[in-house]
Amino acid sequence: MSSNLVRLTYASTATFKSDRSGGIEVEVARILAASRRNNRAKEVGGVLHYGEGYFFQALEGQRATVDELYNRIAEDSRHRDVKILTFEDVDDRYFADWSMKYVPLENQIQRMLDRHGIAFDPYRFDKAIVDDFLKLCVHGEDPTTELEAQAANDAQAGKDNRPWWKRLIGG
Numbered sequence: 001m002s003s004n005l006v007r008l009t010y011a012s013t014a015t016f017k018s019d020r021s022g023g024i025e026v027e028v029a030r031i032l033a034a035s036r037r038n039n040r041a042k043e044v045g046g047v048l049h050y051g052e053g054y055f056f057q058a059l060e061g062q063r064a065t066v067d068e069l070y071n072r073i074a075e076d077s078r079h080r081d082v083k084i085l086t087f088e089d090v091d092d093r094y095f096a097d098w099s100m101k102y103v104p105l106e107n108q109i110q111r112m113l114d115r116h117g118i119a120f121d122p123y124r125f126d127k128a129i130v131d132d133f134l135k136l137c138v139h140g141e142d143p144t145t146e147l148e149a150q151a152a153n154d155a156q157a158g159k160d161n162r163p164w165w166k167r168l169i170g171g
């Protein structure tokens with residue numbers, strides 16, 4: 001049954017100051033940890049992109065769940081000027097395996113933008129660019145996968161039991 005499946009994308013501007021420890025923004029790590037915990041339980045997911053002080057996020061799931069989640073996220077004071085870019089019924093998820101995939105700008109996306117000679121400004125993404133961007137995100141590497149694997153190894157070796165994001169934010 002996929003009749004109620006929707007995909008919503010939005011752009012927003014981060015309100016926190018940059019703090020990159022361990023190659024990933026500390027505040028973004030916090031957001032990802034909460035997202036993964038909550039989204040899995042609600043069968044909602046998608047991708048989060050952070051770059052140049054902007055967020056771009058896609059949320060996929062049942063319409064009512066996505067609506068409710070979007071409204072909660074939009075009130076979060078860690079970003080402002082939240083603008084919906086696309087909202088559509090879909091047959092399939094792009095990010096079915098992810099509670100919230102994370103794709104930073106440093107990867108393929110930056111190279112794509114450089115090729116086109118454009119800066120990253122998600123507010124200016126039209127539907128065609130959103131679709132292209134989402135496809136890049138589907139193929140893009142998630143650096144937290146590596147961090148998760150390391151954390152699992154360390155836990156198994158009895159070295160450190162903290163999840164990757166706790167090590168990053170210190171806790």
Ligand SMILES: Cc1cc2nc3c(=O)[nH]c(=O)nc-3n(C[C@H](O)[C@H](O)[C@H](O)COP(=O)(O)O)c2cc1C
Pocket residue numbers: 031034035036038039048055057069072073074075076078079100
């Ligand atoms: C850019 C951005 C994206 C977010 N994405 C999600 C998300 O996908 N899922 C989620 O549960 N919370 C997300 N949040 C966090 C929520 O706004 C909120 O802090 C969180 O859901 C509270 O969860 P908790 O009550 O479990 O701490 C996001 C916040 C920001 C700023």
